[in-house]
Amino acid sequence: MARIRVEAxxxxxxxxxxxxxxxxxxxxxxxxxxxxxxxxxxxxxxxxYSLRGLMKLHEKLRLERxxxxxxxYLLRGIDxxxxxxxLNKQAAYVGxxxxxxxxxxxxxxxxxxxxxxxxxxxxxxxLAPPTRMGRPIYERPMPRDG
Numbered sequence: 001m002a003r004i005r006v007e008a009x010x011x012x013x014x015x016x017x018x019x020x021x022x023x024x025x026x027x028x029x030x031x032x033x034x035x036x037x038x039x040x041x042x043x044x045x046x047x048x049y050s051l052r053g054l055m056k057l058h059e060k061l062r063l064e065r066x067x068x069x070x071x072x073y074l075l076r077g078i079d080x081x082x083x084x085x086x087l088n089k090q091a092a093y094v095g096x097x098x099x100x101x102x103x104x105x106x107x108x109x110x111x112x113x114x115x116x117x118x119x120x121x122x123x124x125x126x127l128a129p130p131t132r133m134g135r136p137i138y139e140r141p142m143p144r145d146g
Contacts, residue, residue, distance in 0.1 A: 002117040002145050004048045008089055009109040012040035019044050022093040023111060026060065028053045051123065051142050054115075058127055060097050067136060071128035073099040075121075083120040086110035118145050 006027050010019045016034055023032070029046035030053070037043055048054075061070050077085040088106045091098035100106050117123055122143040129136045 001049060002051045002115065002123075002143075004051070004053050004116075005114045006046040006111060007114075008044045008111045009037075010034070010042040010044060011108055014108060016042055016044065018093060019089065022089050025095045026057050026087060026092045026097065026111070027113075028056055051115075051117070051126070051145070054123075054127065057097065060095070061128055062136075064097055065134060066097060067128045067131050070097070070099065071124065071130065073101075074124040074128055078120045078124065081116065081118065081120060083113075083115040083117070083123055085113050087113070117143065119143060 006023055006029065008019050008023055010016045020032065023029070023044060023046050027046060028048065030048045032044065032046040035043045035045060061067055073085055074083065077083050086100045086103070086106070087110060088098035088100050089108055089111050090106070092111055100110055103110055115123055122140070126140045126142055129138055129140060131137060
């Protein structure tokens with residue numbers, strides 16, 4: 001079974017509700033909580049126990065026509081049964097997808113996705129299949145452990 005954990009830090013200058021909204025614009029969690037980190041910092045943690053939590057991301061990648069770019073970022077994020085990738089929090093707040101490589105690319109911090117699954121490559125193939133002329137060559141169904 002898949003487990004997806006999404007985290008975003010809430011800085012002292014940010015509104016926790018806006019950070020929650022940024023996450024919810026790109027992810028559908030089974031649970032969402034806010035943890036106090038001290039020094040006015042908080043952490044929003046959302047979890048899903050199925051790949052269905054990634055359906056909003058799946059749809060937005062197609063609407064924004066960024067499958068090739070997304071595929072590159074996602075494939076680089078695979079390591080030993082885990083897929084990790086980061087999205088720009090401010091872009092997510094307005095419903096857009098913007099992948100980032102380094103935290104410095106997101107001044108208010110990134111949204112970090114950690115997807116634990118038996119086959120992370122199958123998740124990438126489902127989320128962002130290869131394209132030709134900007135269109136998916138094929139569409140894979142959601143992997144079974146989803």
